[in-house]
Amino acid sequence: MFDLIVKNANLPDGRTGMDIACADGKIAAVEAGITAEAKEVVDAGGYLVSPPFIDPHFHMDATLSLGTPRMNVSGTLLEGIALWGELKPIQTVDDIIDRAMRYCDLALAKGIGAIRTHVDTCDDELKGVQALLEVRERIKGYIDLQLVAFPQDGVLRDPTAMANTVRALDMGVDVVGGIPHFERTMADGAESVRLLCEIAAERGLMVDMHCDESDDPHSRHIETLAYETQRLGLQGRVAGSHLTSMHSMDNYYVSKLIPLIAEAQVHAIPNPLINIMLQGRHDTYPKRRGQTRVRELRDAGVTVGFGSDCVMDPWYSLGKADMLDVAFMGLHVGQLSSRADMAWCFEAVTETSAKIMGLEGYGLSKGCDASFVLLQASDTIEAIRLRAHRLKVFRKGVCVASSDPVSYQITAQGREGALDEARLR
Numbered sequence: 001m002f003d004l005i006v007k008n009a010n011l012p013d014g015r016t017g018m019d020i021a022c023a024d025g026k027i028a029a030v031e032a033g034i035t036a037e038a039k040e041v042v043d044a045g046g047y048l049v050s051p052p053f054i055d056p057h058f059h060m061d062a063t064l065s066l067g068t069p070r071m072n073v074s075g076t077l078l079e080g081i082a083l084w085g086e087l088k089p090i091q092t093v094d095d096i097i098d099r100a101m102r103y104c105d106l107a108l109a110k111g112i113g114a115i116r117t118h119v120d121t122c123d124d125e126l127k128g129v130q131a132l133l134e135v136r137e138r139i140k141g142y143i144d145l146q147l148v149a150f151p152q153d154g155v156l157r158d159p160t161a162m163a164n165t166v167r168a169l170d171m172g173v174d175v176v177g178g179i180p181h182f183e184r185t186m187a188d189g190a191e192s193v194r195l196l197c198e199i200a201a202e203r204g205l206m207v208d209m210h211c212d213e214s215d216d217p218h219s220r221h222i223e224t225l226a227y228e229t230q231r232l233g234l235q236g237r238v239a240g241s242h243l244t245s246m247h248s249m250d251n252y253y254v255s256k257l258i259p260l261i262a263e264a265q266v267h268a269i270p271n272p273l274i275n276i277m278l279q280g281r282h283d284t285y286p287k288r289r290g291q292t293r294v295r296e297l298r299d300a301g302v303t304v305g306f307g308s309d310c311v312m313d314p315w316y317s318l319g320k321a322d323m324l325d326v327a328f329m330g331l332h333v334g335q336l337s338s339r340a341d342m343a344w345c346f347e348a349v350t351e352t353s354a355k356i357m358g359l360e361g362y363g364l365s366k367g368c369d370a371s372f373v374l375l376q377a378s379d380t381i382e383a384i385r386l387r388a389h390r391l392k393v394f395r396k397g398v399c400v401a402s403s404d405p406v407s408y409q410i411t412a413q414g415r416e417g418a419l420d421e422a423r424l425r
C-alpha cells in the first residue's frame with residue numbers, strides 16, 4: 001500500500017504513460033502500469049509531471065514593495081539601488097516578513113520548490129536578514145529557502161558592510177554574495193571578490209556574486225571570480241549571477257574567458273526578465289540585449305540556470321513567481337529555438353538550478369523526494385509555450401497547492417464546447 005500514486009503522467013525526459021508511486025515522502029517507483037493500491041490516486045491524464053521549479057536568484061527582502069516609497073522612473077539598475085536605499089530605513093522586520101510570506105504563497109502555487117534569495121546586508125540592524133531567517137523557518141515545510149549575504153551597497157564601498165556581512169553569516173545565512181561592479185573602482189571590485197571568496201573558503205560555504213551586471217564591455221569581475229575559485233579550491237561551489245557585461249565584451253576576450261569559467265566550474269545564473277528590462281538603457285539603436293552568452297556558456301560545459309531576480313520591487317514592476325515566464329524570456333532573448341534548446345530552457349528552471357543550489361533528493365527517480373508539479377501541458381516545450389497552468393503541487397508526497405484546469409467555454413455559433421489549449425493537437 002503506497003501513500004500516493006500519480007497515474008498516466010508524461011515526464012520531462014519524454015516518457016509517457018508513467019505511474020509514480022510514493023511512500024514516506026519519497027518516490028518508491030516510476031513505471032508504467034503500477035497496480036498496487038494507494039491511499040490517494042491522482043490521474044495525471046497524460047499531462048506533464050515535473051520536479052519542482054527552482055529559482056536560483058531572487059531578492060525576497062524587496063519583493064512586493066513596488067511603489068514604496070516611489071516608482072523607478074529611469075528604469076535603470078542604479079535608480080533601483082537608490083530607491084531601495086530609500087525604502088530600507090522605513091521598512092520594518094515585520095513588513096519584510098509579511099511581504100515575503102505573501103510572495104511564498106504565490107511561489108508555492110506556481111510550483112516553486114526552492115528559492116535562493118539574496119538578502120541585503122548593508123543595514124546595521126540587518127532587518128532583511130532577521131526577517132528572512134524567520135521566513136526560512138516558517139516555509140521549510142513547503143519551500144527550501146537558501147539565503148545569500150548580499151552587501152548591496154558594496155562590501156568595500158559601504159563602511160560597515162563587511163562587518164555586517166560577516167555578522168549575517170554568523171546568524172545563519174547560507175551563501176556568500178557580493179557586487180564587485182558596484183564598488184568604487186575596478187581594483188576595489190577585484191579586491192571584494194578576493195575577500196569574499198576567502199570568507200567562503202574559510203567557512204566552507206558556497207558563493208553567489210552579482211557579477212558584471214552592466215553593459216560595460218571592460219567589466220572583468222567574472223574573470224576574477226573564476227580565478228579566486230580556482231585559487232581557493234572552490235570549484236563547483238561558486239556562481240556568477242547576471243554576467244550581462246559578457247554580452248558586450250570583445251569576442252576574442254570571451255573566447256579566453258568562457259573556458260576559464262568552465263575550468264573553475266563556476267556556474268552562471270542569468271536573469272532574463274529583469275536584465276532585458278534594465279540593460280541597454282544608455283544605448284540608442286541598435287540596443288544591446290540584457291542577457292549574457294547563455295548558449296556559449298552552456299556549450300562550453302558551464303552549468304547555467306535561469307533566475308527570476310525580482311517581482312514587483314524597485315527594479316521590476318512585473319512578475320508573478322512563474323519560472324516558465326523566466327524560461328520563456330530566456331529562450332527568446334537567447335534565440336534558443338531548436339527543440340533541444342527549448343527543452344534545455346525548461347531544465348534551466350528545474351534540475352540545472354537545483355544542481356547549482358546543491359539540493360538533495362531532487363528529481364523524479366526512485367529514492368528522490370516525492371515533490372513534483374502536475375502541469376496542464378503535455379511536455380516541457382508545451383509547458384513553456386503555454387506558461388502552463390499548475391494543477392497540483394506535491395511536497396514529499398503531500399498535495400500543498402491545487403487548482404482546477406483552465407478551460408475556455410466557446411459559445412460562438414457552430415463551435416460550441418469546452419476548449420483546453422493544452423490539447424489543441
Ligand code: FE2
Pocket residue numbers: 057058059118210241309
Ligand atoms: Fe539580483
